[in-house]
Amino acid sequence: MSAQTKVRNVTVATLQRMKQEGEKFACLTAYDACFAGILCDAGVEVILIGDSLGMVLQGHDSTLPVTMDDMIYHTECVKRGNKNALLIADLPFMSYSSEVQTLENAASLMRAGGHMVKLEGGAWIANTTRLLAERGIPVCAHMGLTPQSINRIGGFFVQGRDTDQAQAILDEAKQLQDAGASVLLLECVPRALAKKITETVEIPVIGIGAGPDTTGQVMVLHDALGVSPITPRFVKNFLLDSSAGIPGAIKAYVEAVKTSAFPADEHCFD
Numbered sequence: 001m002s003a004q005t006k007v008r009n010v011t012v013a014t015l016q017r018m019k020q021e022g023e024k025f026a027c028l029t030a031y032d033a034c035f036a037g038i039l040c041d042a043g044v045e046v047i048l049i050g051d052s053l054g055m056v057l058q059g060h061d062s063t064l065p066v067t068m069d070d071m072i073y074h075t076e077c078v079k080r081g082n083k084n085a086l087l088i089a090d091l092p093f094m095s096y097s098s099e100v101q102t103l104e105n106a107a108s109l110m111r112a113g114g115h116m117v118k119l120e121g122g123a124w125i126a127n128t129t130r131l132l133a134e135r136g137i138p139v140c141a142h143m144g145l146t147p148q149s150i151n152r153i154g155g156f157f158v159q160g161r162d163t164d165q166a167q168a169i170l171d172e173a174k175q176l177q178d179a180g181a182s183v184l185l186l187e188c189v190p191r192a193l194a195k196k197i198t199e200t201v202e203i204p205v206i207g208i209g210a211g212p213d214t215t216g217q218v219m220v221l222h223d224a225l226g227v228s229p230i231t232p233r234f235v236k237n238f239l240l241d242s243s244a245g246i247p248g249a250i251k252a253y254v255e256a257v258k259t260s261a262f263p264a265d266e267h268c269f270d
């Protein structure tokens with residue numbers, strides 16, 4: 001490939017094709033232009049501008065204080081450093097409570113450079129998903145452990161462990177696909193449930209703490225580099241074994257996702 005050859009942009013269609021062909025894709029969070037460029041050079045297909053920035057950048061103990069202004073600012077930063085990745089931007093806590101508010105806020109994230117917005121919830125976000133999808137805004141529906149609901153859930157617990165709850169998550173995944181979601185994201189669910197959902201829906205599924213069988217994997221960048229204050233069981237520090245610094249660690253993450261070496265058994269929940 002010549003130095004001038006532009007790498008093809010990753011789109012929703014790319015992720016759909018990868019699912020059909022059984023190819024895994026790698027996603028990491030980024031919040032600034034510098035890391036966005038490093039992630040692209042390492043072959044990361046999807047960059048998530050996550051509201052996790054409230055915890056890893058701003059030092060809050062949850063994602064609830066993150067504002068639309070924060071998300072717009074960091075989406076603009078990532079857009080400037082992005083080369084070819086698909087950018088998913090989080091709609092923060094309480095920014096999709098009414099139809100007008102949802103449309104205005106999602107449009108702001110798309111204008112800032114996002115290619116897709118992510119919102120958290122189950123069946124109750126189906127109408128919101130439809131509202132956005134019908135107006136040309138792709139939606140990633142974040143299910144399982146939804147950190148914006150941490151006060152209702154009562155802690156960062158694995159979701160869908162009992163049969164009824166697992167069935168409810170599966171049913172809601174189908175409803176969100178039918179409502180027009182382009183991608184599902186499953187956080188902290190048993191690997192068997194994530195496998196079942198990934199096999200049941202046609203759209204790509206991104207997992208975090210959801211086992212190795214989803215279409216893609218996501219990790220918070222600071223977790224992958226071992227600089228987060230807390231390290232949940234499902235994360236791995238890829239910088240530990242890197243002889244090529246941060247770029248090498250990110251490349252190792254991409255390689256591990258693509259070969260299904262990550263997540264390993266010790267990163268999964270049953």
Ligand code: KIV
Pocket residue numbers: 029048049050051052053090142185187208218220
């Ligand atoms: O905000 C975020 O970074 C996320 C990931 C944990 C999936 O939602």
